[in-house]
Amino acid sequence: MKNNKEKGMSILEAIVASVIVGIGFIGIFQMVGYAVNSIDVSGERSKAGHLVGMIAEGVLGYKDTYVGVSENDEQALIFENGKAFMPSESDLKACAKFVQFYTNLDFEESGDTNACGSDSKLNNINTIINTDKCSTEDRLPLYKKDEASIWGGQSAASNQILKWQAILNQDQLIKCKTEKDTKSIKMFDMCRWDSNKCTYTNNNIFDDRMYVGRIQFNLNDGKKRRFLYFQADYEPKYRARGAEE
Secondary structure, eight states, rough: OOOOOOOOOHHHHHHHHHHHHHHHHHHHHHHHHHHHHHHHHHHHHHHHHHHHHHHOOOOOOOOSTTTTTOOOGGGOOOETTTTEEOOSSSSEEOOOOOHHHHHHHHHHHOOOOOOOOSSSGGGGSSSSEEEESSSSSOOOOHHHHHTSSSOOOOSHHHHHHHHHHHHHHHHHSEEEEEEETTTTEEEEEEESSSGGGSSSSOOOOOOEEEEEEEEEEEEEEEEEEEEEEEEEEOOOOOTTTOOOO
16 A cells, blocks of 8 residues: 655755766776776787797797898808808908897997898898887888888898887887887897907806897886896807817
């Protein structure tokens, strides 16, 4: 039996109910925004992890290739004591392996990176990758399409570096939110003997020279970092012919 004294909700009760429902919706909207931002940050960190691993695998996979040397140039190489030389009109030109070439881009004062061969695209490689501001214009293709491609070189080693430049120097695979989002790939050489003129001296190294790679990505306004140190390559110490035991 209905209560005849009930005439519905008062204005005050309706206002209070509306406020409660509004607070709930505000909380839901904030949670949705936070969730979307978290998914975006998580996705960028996952992509950064995959790219760091891809770059390290590229370094290790191409460490025995010579920069600038095309498939046709390989037949002209001369090897002596584990090092490659390219004949020239006057003398033999020393050829640098992949990691040595990239290391010299940062630390070679004379500018001679010992690149040899006929790869004309090496002119696009004059510094290490150290991006503090990504470009969003004139994006380079990530893979070679034809001989007229902007970065497609004739040697596998130079193609690797040019591909990294296209990926990391531009806002392509990883977003560039602010100027604090940076990406860098560096190589350092270490040795025991001062006569080798390495960047760093380490008495625990008994090879002629050892190279260490460092890849670092700063993401999400520089608040999140993804970096990796790894042994990139080494040069064994050869004993000269006829040397006493």
